[in-house]
Amino acid sequence: MDIFRILTRGASLNKKKNVTTDHTLPKNTKNSHEKHKEETLHNQVERETDFFHTRKHSKPEEENKQETTEEKEDEDETPLLEINSEEDAQKFRKSHKSKVTGDDIPLPIGSFQDMIGRFNIDKKLLTNLLAAEFVEPTAIQCESIAISLSNRDLIACAPTGSGKTLAFLIPLIQKIITEPVGKNHGIRGLIISPTNELAHQIFNQLEAITKGYSKRLNCAILSKQLANKLNNKIINSSKYDIIVTTPLRLIDIVHNQAIDLSKVSNLIIDEADKLFDHGFAEQTDEILTHCTFPHIQKSMFSATIPSGVEEMAHSIMKDPIRVIIGHKEAANVTIDQKLVFTGNEQGKLLAIRQMIQQGQFKPPIIIFLQSITRAKALFHELLYDRLNVDVIHAERTPKQREEVINRFKSGDIWVLITTDVLARGVDFKGVNMVINYDVPQTAQAYVHRIGRTGRGGKTGTAVTFFTKEDDQLVKPIINVMKQSGCESGYSEWMEDMGKLSKKDKQKLKTHEVTRKQISTVPKVMKQKRKQRQQMIEASKKEKARY
Ligand SMILES: Nc1ncnc2c1ncn2[C@@H]1O[C@H](COP(=O)(O)OP(=O)(O)OP(=O)(O)O)[C@@H](O)[C@H]1O
Numbered sequence: 001m002d003i004f005r006i007l008t009r010g011a012s013l014n015k016k017k018n019v020t021t022d023h024t025l026p027k028n029t030k031n032s033h034e035k036h037k038e039e040t041l042h043n044q045v046e047r048e049t050d051f052f053h054t055r056k057h058s059k060p061e062e063e064n065k066q067e068t069t070e071e072k073e074d075e076d077e078t079p080l081l082e083i084n085s086e087e088d089a090q091k092f093r094k095s096h097k098s099k100v101t102g103d104d105i106p107l108p109i110g111s112f113q114d115m116i117g118r119f120n121i122d123k124k125l126l127t128n129l130l131a132a133e134f135v136e137p138t139a140i141q142c143e144s145i146a147i148s149l150s151n152r153d154l155i156a157c158a159p160t161g162s163g164k165t166l167a168f169l170i171p172l173i174q175k176i177i178t179e180p181v182g183k184n185h186g187i188r189g190l191i192i193s194p195t196n197e198l199a200h201q202i203f204n205q206l207e208a209i210t211k212g213y214s215k216r217l218n219c220a221i222l223s224k225q226l227a228n229k230l231n232n233k234i235i236n237s238s239k240y241d242i243i244v245t246t247p248l249r250l251i252d253i254v255h256n257q258a259i260d261l262s263k264v265s266n267l268i269i270d271e272a273d274k275l276f277d278h279g280f281a282e283q284t285d286e287i288l289t290h291c292t293f294p295h296i297q298k299s300m301f302s303a304t305i306p307s308g309v310e311e312m313a314h315s316i317m318k319d320p321i322r323v324i325i326g327h328k329e330a331a332n333v334t335i336d337q338k339l340v341f342t343g344n345e346q347g348k349l350l351a352i353r354q355m356i357q358q359g360q361f362k363p364p365i366i367i368f369l370q371s372i373t374r375a376k377a378l379f380h381e382l383l384y385d386r387l388n389v390d391v392i393h394a395e396r397t398p399k400q401r402e403e404v405i406n407r408f409k410s411g412d413i414w415v416l417i418t419t420d421v422l423a424r425g426v427d428f429k430g431v432n433m434v435i436n437y438d439v440p441q442t443a444q445a446y447v448h449r450i451g452r453t454g455r456g457g458k459t460g461t462a463v464t465f466f467t468k469e470d471d472q473l474v475k476p477i478i479n480v481m482k483q484s485g486c487e488s489g490y491s492e493w494m495e496d497m498g499k500l501s502k503k504d505k506q507k508l509k510t511h512e513v514t515r516k517q518i519s520t521v522p523k524v525m526k527q528k529r530k531q532r533q534q535m536i537e538a539s540k541k542e543k544a545r546y
Pocket residue numbers: 133134135136137138141158159160161162163164165166302303424425426427429451455456457
């Protein structure tokens with residue numbers, strides 16, 4: 001049952017008072033049966049809006065069935081995979097579409113238990129993984145953990161939502177807790193990610209799997225507060241073992257000589273293609289020059305690693321091993337991708353309202369637009385469509401952004417409108433659908449945006465609207481759809497749209513398509529609003545003169 005069908009059955013949801021009213025029942029004439037019906041309806045709404053399963057609620061009868069004894073026995077009998085030979089490794093890599101290149105490549109691990117046997121993993125780390133319900137490693141984790149624990153540099157490219165974060169956290173923690181050093185030795189693990197949201201998310205996962213290590217491991221996220229304390233020499237950075245940060249914040253305290261990176265033996269660059277892109281490359285470079293530890297191990301991770309970035313990686317790494325899971329130019333195959341021609345800008349709003357009417361609009365949903373102005377405009381448009389919608393972008397404060405994300409995760413918000421600030425890495429387990437209201441400027445941006453759905457092994461849907469103004473942007477997206485096996489998601493005529501030269505592609509990276517304003521407010525209303533605004537300004541000026 002989806003939330004819109006429940007609401008169109010006459011229920012209304014007042015999230016503030018946590019009350020669901022069934023308007024189909026006559027007022028004040030509810031008998032016990034009708035009260036029960038309203039109660040069930042309330043449970044249904046609660047369950048339907050608990051998108052990320054953060055709440056406890058009564059399960060419907062059919063879901064209460066206990067695991068049958070056969071299913072239980074099956075779980076117990078599943079053998080834990082061990083990889084003991086090149087032949088095992090080739091079989092594993094074939095089944096997981098894992099391509100690994102480099103010299104002296106270590107065998108991947110087959111399971112977390114296999115990891116113990118081969119790398120003598122700390123028992124508490126494994127307990128914490130199992131307690132966080134990580135039962136078996138994903139393909140990128142199987143390869144990366146073995147490579148990193150063999151002290152090799154790593155270039156890792158794996159689909160969005162395939163577990164790259166743990167792929168670098170597990171070996172990092174294992175190495176640091178098993179290399180005993182004196183107190184205040186200094187930072188040995190440095191993790192860099194492009195946005196604060198992502199840095200927080202990585203730090204949360206780090207905290208989750210290092211429970212019980214407080215005496216042996218001191219980790220921190222480089223927050224504004226911590227940066228101030230380091231800059232004012234209130235705290236010495238040498239007390240930390242692992243720091244998670246964005247490049248900008250780290251550079252600031254490096255310039256103040258308030259952090260020592262000379263002992264960093266493990267450098268991890270997440271969303272690497274972004275951090276080597278024109279916006280971040282200088283900061284990333286400067287950080288690398290301060291990491292002077294002679295045997296530093298470097299690893300980089302992303303769902304998209306264009307060849308230019310790979311060449312750069314080779315120039316800063318020592319004999320790296322390269323891992324590609326799936327196809328380098330593809331999106332996660334768990335995502336059903338669709339390309340929709342809407343004719344013009346107005347057609348996009350109509351397309352959304354049509355999806356709602358046809359029951360294809362299944363929250364939680366993230367809608368991406370190309371600019372803050374357009375995200376705000378769409379927010380105001382959909383505000384009156386009873387969609388529990390909110391908007392998040394770089395002009396909102398970090399506190400506001402965090403609050404909106406938490407309300408989205410708790411199911412209070414069903415539709416999150418945003419820009420590319422949320423396009424990478426942010427992990428919402430249960431997003432059903434991503435809508436590209438505006439076509440992304442590059443194939444990489446497309447892969448990361450739609451990768452907000454179809455994560456952690458779940459499936460998802462991605463819908464991309466385009467108009468005749470987008471004829472140059474559509475080709476790279478069709479290529480990604482082809483590589484991902486989503487040929488049914490677009491029509492043949494779309495393939496003949498604008499072919500891009502290398503120069504065009506480069507230009508599109510930095511020049512947005514100009515689009516007509518998003519609004520269905522009639523022109524006459526806009527003029528009236530403008531006149532009223534001008535009268536208000538004039539009267540304010542009049543008053544200010546006396
Ligand atoms: N071994 C595992 N078993 C089950 N779930 C896992 C496992 N590893 C990671 N996950 C879950 O999969 C989801 C995606 O993980 P993560 O955010 O690390 O993906 P990612 O590859 O970094 O994605 P992106 O490219 O978008 O940054 C998370 O919710 C995470 O908890």
